[in-house]
Amino acid sequence: MTATDMMTQPTLTTDAIQGQKLAILGLSAFYGDFLALSEISLSIEPRAITAFIGPSGCGKSTLLRTINRMHEVTPGASVAGSIRLDGTDLYDTRIDPVSVRRRIGMVFQRPNPFPTMSIKENVMAGIKLQHRHLAKSDAEDLVELSLRAANLWDSVKDRLNKPGASLSGGQQQRLCIARVIAVEPDVILMDEPCSALDPISTAAIEDLMLNLRRDYTVVIVTHNMQQAARVSDKTAFFTVEATGEPGRLVEYDNTATIFSNPSMKATEDYVAGRFG
Amino acid sequence: MSTTDFVYTVGTRRKVVNTIAAVAITAFFAIAIVPLVSLLWTVISRGVARFDTTFFTYSMRGVVGDGGGAIHAITGTALITLAAVVISVPIGLGTAVYLTEYGRGPIPQLIRFLTDVMTGIPSIVAGLFAYALIVIFVGPGARAGVAGAIALSLLMIPVVIKSSEEMLRLVPEDLREASIALGAPKYKTVTSIVLPTAMSGIVAGVMLGVCRIIGETAPLLLVAGFTDSMNRNLFEGRMATLPVYIYSQWQNKGANQAAYDNRAWTAALVLILLVLIFNIASRVVAHYLSPKTSQSH
Numbered sequence: 126m127t128a129t130d131m132m133t134q135p136t137l138t139t140d141a142i143q144g145q146k147l148a149i150l151g152l153s154a155f156y157g158d159f160l161a162l163s164e165i166s167l168s169i170e171p172r173a174i175t176a177f178i179g180p181s182g183c184g185k186s187t188l189l190r191t192i193n194r195m196h197e198v199t200p201g202a203s204v205a206g207s208i209r210l211d212g213t214d215l216y217d218t219r220i221d222p223v224s225v226r227r228r229i230g231m232v233f234q235r236p237n238p239f240p241t242m243s244i245k246e247n248v249m250a251g252i253k254l255q256h257r258h259l260a261k262s263d264a265e266d267l268v269e270l271s272l273r274a275a276n277l278w279d280s281v282k283d284r285l286n287k288p289g290a291s292l293s294g295g296q297q298q299r300l301c302i303a304r305v306i307a308v309e310p311d312v313i314l315m316d317e318p319c320s321a322l323d324p325i326s327t328a329a330i331e332d333l334m335l336n337l338r339r340d341y342t343v344v345i346v347t348h349n350m351q352q353a354a355r356v357s358d359k360t361a362f363f364t365v366e367a368t369g370e371p372g373r374l375v376e377y378d379n380t381a382t383i384f385s386n387p388s389m390k391a392t393e394d395y396v397a398g399r400f401g
Numbered sequence: 402m403s404t405t406d407f408v409y410t411v412g413t414r415r416k417v418v419n420t421i422a423a424v425a426i427t428a429f430f431a432i433a434i435v436p437l438v439s440l441l442w443t444v445i446s447r448g449v450a451r452f453d454t455t456f457f458t459y460s461m462r463g464v465v466g467d468g469g470g471a472i473h474a475i476t477g478t479a480l481i482t483l484a485a486v487v488i489s490v491p492i493g494l495g496t497a498v499y500l501t502e503y504g505r506g507p508i509p510q511l512i513r514f515l516t517d518v519m520t521g522i523p524s525i526v527a528g529l530f531a532y533a534l535i536v537i538f539v540g541p542g543a544r545a546g547v548a549g550a551i552a553l554s555l556l557m558i559p560v561v562i563k564s565s566e567e568m569l570r571l572v573p574e575d576l577r578e579a580s581i582a583l584g585a586p587k588y589k590t591v592t593s594i595v596l597p598t599a600m601s602g603i604v605a606g607v608m609l610g611v612c613r614i615i616g617e618t619a620p621l622l623l624v625a626g627f628t629d630s631m632n633r634n635l636f637e638g639r640m641a642t643l644p645v646y647i648y649s650q651w652q653n654k655g656a657n658q659a660a661y662d663n664r665a666w667t668a669a670l671v672l673i674l675l676v677l678i679f680n681i682a683s684r685v686v687a688h689y690l691s692p693k694t695s696q697s698h
Contacts, residue, residue, distance in 0.1 A: 195582055200505060227584030237575035240692030241597040254585035254593055290692065301579070308583060 146171050147192070147312060147342060152206035153371075154187050154196055161187050163371035164206070167361055174334060174343045176353035176380065179363035180400070184372025185346045188363070189314050192344065193229035194222040210311070227255060230305035232315040236297035238289030238304070245285040247300055248272060251308035267307055274340075275303035276333050295326020302333060313337060315345040319352065331356050350396055354384050362392045441673070448670030451663045460641075461629035466657040471668050473631040474646035477546060478675075480635055481625060481642055482615055484550035485557055490607055492554075493561025500562075501569040502591050519559040527555040528620025535624065546632070546640035549625030553617055557610040564606025568599040601690035608683030612676050618644035643672045 147169040154162040162184040169175045177185035190196040191204050194215060208215045215225050238247045248268045252259060259267065268285065272278040277299040281292070289300055298318060305313055315334075319327040334356050337343050347353050353360050360383040365372045376383065376392045387393045394400055459470035496516075500509050531552035535543045572595050580590040596603070626639035627649050650665035 193582060195578065198578065198581055223584055223586050226582055231582035233575060233579065233582075235575055237573070237579045239576060239579070239594060239598070241594075241600075250580075251583035251585075254580055254583050254589050256589070288692075304579075304583065 146209075146211060147344075148209045149188070149192070150207045150209065152188070152191060152204065152208060154184065154191050155203045155205070156199065157201040159369075160371040162191075163373050165374050167374060167377045169342060169344060170359060171342045172338060172340070173358040174338050174345065174356050175359045175361065176357035177344070177346045177361050177363060178348075178350060178353050179372070179375075179395070180365065181348075182368065182372070183363040183365040185361075185363050186316055187372070189316055189344060189346050190231075192312070192314055193231055194225045195231060197222065227308060228310055229312040229314060230308060230310035232298070232301055232305055232313065232318045234317040235321050236294055236301055238292070238297050238300050240288070240290050242289055243286045244272075244281050244289050244292070244300060247289040248303050248307050250304055255308065271303040271307040272300075274306045274336070275299045276329060276336070277303055293326070295322050295329055298322060298326065298330060299333065302330075302337075306337075310341070312342045312344065315343065317346055317348060320348060327352070350384075350398075354380060360384070362387075362389075362395060364391055364395070444666060444670050444673060447663070447666035449667075451667040452670060456664070456667055460631045462631070464629070465655050467660045469660075469664065471641075471643065471646050471664065471671065473628070474641040474643045474668065475671065476631060476633060477625070477640040477642040478615065478644075478672075480633065481546050481549045481553065481621070481640065482611060484547060484635055485553035485614055486607065486611060488550060488554035489557040489561050489610065493558045493610075494565050494603065496558075496562045497565035497569055498591060498596075500566050502587075502595065516559045516562050519555070520563070522555065524552075524556055524617050525619040525623070527552045528623035530555060531620060531624045544624060544626035544639045545637060546625050546635040549621045549640065549642065550635065552620035552624055553614040556617065556620075557614050560610035560613050561607060564609060565599070565603045568602030568606060569595060571602065572598045598692055601687040601692075604690060605683045605687045608679050608686075611679050615675060615679070616644055616672055618648055621645050622648065643668050643675075647672070 149165055149167050149169070152162065152165045153160060165188060177189060179185050187196060192208060192215075196202050196204060204216060206216075210225075210228065214220070239250055242250060245268050246253075248271050249259075249264055252264070252267070269278060269282075272281060277296060280296065281287075281300075284291075289297065292300060298321075302313075302318075319330050322330065331352065334343060334345070338358075345353075345357065357380045359377065360380040361377040362375045362383060363372050364375050376387055376389045378387070383392060384396050387396065455468060456470040456472075457475070458472055459468065460473035461469045461471075462473075496512065500512060504512070531548040534551060535545060535548045539545070576594055576598060577590055580594040581587070585593070621642050622645050625642060625645070627645050628639040628641050632638050632640045647665045647668045650661045650668065654661040
């Protein structure tokens with residue numbers, strides 16, 4: 126697949142999304158000279174939720190950001206190794222990182238709707254930012270579809286022209302998810318999407334994740350082990366020996382196995398709350 | 402724990418110190434406000450005499466005593482200031498975008514240092530720079546409104562850079578990341594997300610720059626010169642401006658001195674009103690452009 130092919134977008138209704146397998150192969154991530162992650166390899170299941178858990182500083186967020194090439198946006202940050210989406214190396218020098226981000230969407234820790242835009246404009250922001258144009262009726266359909274997919278349509282359908290920032294924190298985060306859905310990615314990355322939210326909003330987002338799993342490959346980073354246990358199909362546990370050491374992958378398995386019968390002592394200690 | 406742990410009356414000493422401090426602070430404020438009130442009162446009371454339609458419709462062409470007006474100077478100030486804005490905003494805003502969004506390494510530091518130096522340039526030096534420019538391109542002794550605009554933009558550019566850079570820095574990094582993660586190219590992130598978010602502050606900064614240059618006299622005296630007639634062409638001939646008008650009315654009084662003094666005061670009043678209008682306009686514009694966060698919008 127060439128870079129040009131990467132630009133073409135699958136439509137939301139077709140099954141083009143199916144079977145996008147994401148494989149991380151011997152990936153190391155650096156901030157300047159500092160090695161933040163060492164030789165990570167794992168294969169992420171399509172149409173499933175994979176959770177990255179581990180103590181602070183273990184590099185789980187860094188790993189997430191390498192998947193859509195957001196890591197290199199940080200000045201001085203670099204990557205070695207490769208990540209393959211459906212066999213294509215995302216770090217192939219011929220591939221435009223912008224096209225990778227169009228296929229792999231991201232939801233951030235703090236809800237960050239664009240403050241100058243209305244709810245509707247926020248949903249359409251990705252389309253506009255990617256220089257794509259839709260007919261007015263298509264745009265309205267896409268707004269409704271995306272907001273429905275983010276479980277937000279019913280609460281905002283009467284005030285689509287209100288500013289995105291007028292919503293509550295949890296609604297803003299769902300708006301950000303709708304914004305990602307609108308650009309029809311294959312993979313959705315979520316970096317601690319509930320850590321700034323109250324328990325009720327968190328529950329709403331978790332419900333939403335379980336719905337998203339039907340159409341998307343979802344990868345979440347979470348500090349909340351109960352959340353990982355509740356929503357994810359697969360869990361990867363990362364740890365770091367000491368500050369300044371690189372983070373490494375300890376164990377990667379089905380979530381049920383990680384939480385009930387992990388093969389590594391460190392995993393067992395962590396999920397039992399004995400450290401971290 | 403007994404109730405004696407609480408103190409029911411504030412100590413006398415603290416009361417006294419508090420009163421002294423409050424009185425002192427109010428007094429300092431009063432002292433600070435005296436020159437402002439005095440200036441406003443003098444300008445208004447003396448400027449109101451000629452604040453009439455003649456002043457806003459006539460130039461000074463052929464006027465030697467009473468009558469006459471400053472429409473040529475008002476037009477000149479408007480044109481030269483507008484031209485200075487047209488020159489300064491692209492350069493200043495472009496520099497600020499470079500500093501916040503693109504600059505890496507030592508170059509941004511160098512630019513910031515030079516901007517600070519530029520802020521301190523005496524306005525007469527800016528005027529001499531513009532004069533040197535027209536000497537090169539037109540010849541010695543030439544005067545043109547656009548040269549005045551160039552001199553003023555030299556003073557305005559650092560103001561625009563500084564204020565725009567501050568405003569761009571206030572745009573949360575989260576928004577840039579959100580845009581990049583949505584597959585936006587960098588320039589699109591800057592033009593569609595960063596600039597609109599900072600726009601109200603940038604506009605306010607530009608207005609501040611306008612207020613900084615609108616009253617400049619020295620460089621305009623040097624390169625735009627003075628004339629009693631209307632000149633709407635920025636690229637040819639002398640062009641009157643309000644500050645230079647004030648200066649020349651006061652400096653070159655005819656037989657009827659009061660007529661010249663009155664015109665100078667009225668021109669000063671008009672200049673102050675322009676600055677006031679710009680300040681209010683910048684607030685209004687900033688309000689309409691600012692990111693909407695509350696439910697009330």
